[in-house]
Amino acid sequence: MEPPKPSLRLLRQLSDRHVLGVLFEEPALTRAQIATRAGLSKPTVGESVRRLTEAGVVRDTGERTGGRGRAGTILDLVPDLGVALAVSIAPDGVRAEAVDVHGRVVSGATEGLVLPTTPDRLERVLPDVVARAAAAAPGAVRVAVVSAADPVDRASGALVHLPDAPFLVGDLSPVPLLTPLVDGEVVVDNDVNWAARAELAATGPDDGGSAGELAYLYLDRGLGCAVVADGVVLRGSRGLAGEVAHLVTTGPDGRAGTFTDVVAALGLREPGSTAVDTAAVLRLLEAGDGDAAAAATLDGLAVAVRGVLAAFVALTDPAVVVLGGVWGSHPAFVERVARHVEAMPRRVALRPPAVRDQPSLAGARQEALRRLREHVVTGSAAH
Template sequence: MDTAKPRLDLLRSMTDEHVLRTLMRGARATRAEIAAATGISKPTISDSVRRLTAAGLLVDTGERTTGRGRVGSYYSLAPDVGAALVVEIAPRGVTGEAVDAFGAVLARTSVPLDRAAGEARTARALTEVAGALTGQVTGGLRVAVVSAADPVDRRTGALVHLPDAPFLVGTLAPVPLLAPLVDGPVLVDNDVNWAARAEMAVGGAADVGDFVYLHLGEGLGCAVVSDGEVRRGHGGLAGEIAHLYTPGPDGTAMPFTAVFAALGLRRPSSTAVDVDALRAAAAGDDALRAVLATAVCGVLLAAVSLVDPEIAVLGGEWGADLVPDVTGRLGTAARHVPVTAGRVAEPQLAGARADAVERLRAAIVARTR
């Protein structure tokens, strides 16, 4: 069996990947700059650039080096290599972005919703957003990443209906809705999981491989990160803490979500926490802050006992407000961890966007094989 050609094809494929990934880290580069960055010889890089240009993945920008020495041509990714679709499905509406391989947002659009939108209206909003973005990018949408403010079935990508969830969209299935508009795979995950990934990358849990991220907002959620991976559980429902028992206002154990009903801090005719009312009341009421901190500590202590995190990160609209109070109470427990505030703006979108960029880059590289 002649193994020379398969070996040569593999070497060419590896070189092409090095060239593409080097160009994905910057807007443009000459063949000499790519050779210097990769440590691969200039003739080998030149051959790769010719192949990738012929394949439509690279273009000569028309720009040339100046100064002494041989003139070099600048190359960049072709403008029609496509984009990634990033979508957030939240109570306020569906927001979508088209993102390029450099992580730049090429276009953004939104369709407003309310908490009673329901499955059919949310599905229409999702396809409307994706359809609008499809027409605004050259080369089409190659991959899609969706962040949803509901639990997500890890096998199907469909949203899961749980009792008392504040944002009810039934069993909305984004994957089949987006598949006709996206050339490649569609990945769906819970918004709290995406937020935890963002905090692990550049936020309050930067470079920490074992932590819990508690989302405290209109809804209540938790992401468990172990060995650098978000643990989603058998059905994707890990971290659904709304019905975890914790001390209530009178010290009696009750579901976490019921604490806010007992305090009168829910939105009318909803299980959603009234964030504005909570923040206003807690700002001048130490007793209320103590009740909230005690309830949050009950949730964190359960997490500490079960998954042994290094730290806990509090995010969401009012999570950071309680960091001092939670830290004080948690520090007296037999087992406790440092508590810090989330630092990333729109962490759910940031986490989904970062993943989408990596998947888009992988899809571009895969076209060379």
């Protein structure tokens, strides 16, 4: 029995999606150029452009191509399709960026934070920063995607305070704070999860990227991990997967202890805080093996990381582990951890991240753009 043929409506929707996909990536094209890039016939593109124009998504710019032959009409998306917001709630402050359907950052706003911060401070700062970015953007805000440096409850999108968390002291719910400022959905997830998604998009199969199997261990002022299996970030039933700070590992003199306690035992916590003293770790890395005391402390830290790696490598079997964060991605530390990983029964490839510039915000920005484009596609199909 032959499979059923797709309906004419479905074929038209697919053609429209292809045409929009071309114009998302490369604005201001002729019908012939769109047909070439989309792999569609000129008549099919012509019909699609007609439907999308009637739907108020595509417009004739009034410009024409020059040169020999018949002049071509320049087509583009209409300028008021709205924007998406990518928002970062991080120890260094709150940042919001508005991106248009072409992926261009068209406005932004930032404000610093005093650490450790509390929910009442963020309840004032977060909506203000987002409102400023939205007010400067050309069009309505269709979606907001939030990256937060704390665990995020999977059902509600609320930030969850865990013991010894160095950033937010208390619980916070970004969704009700931002919903009045956004026409559509507000999506919230942990910053390391967004960094892992950005890494997945930026790398190929040899780096665990398109293969969809990697772990992202974040080593900075905070400690976290994201595990990607079959291209999907594993969030856990409550969104608390990857919280490795309290994972039991090997401490000084071979004694077992939680990861965060081992960091404290090595004298690498900030004074009066549970945060890792990144400046101290970087000084040790600069001293390197030329300083016996520095080398011993770094080996102790690398052994603790090896214990963490051994736990989730045994459970999730990633193709590669990405070591992110200010000191985690330092070449000297990656090399040191790699030496200790050689002694593991099940070894795993290690590498620094491909995305280094605000990776969590980059991941949130990618998802915000994807959701904005999908809003345009589904909106055009509804007409």
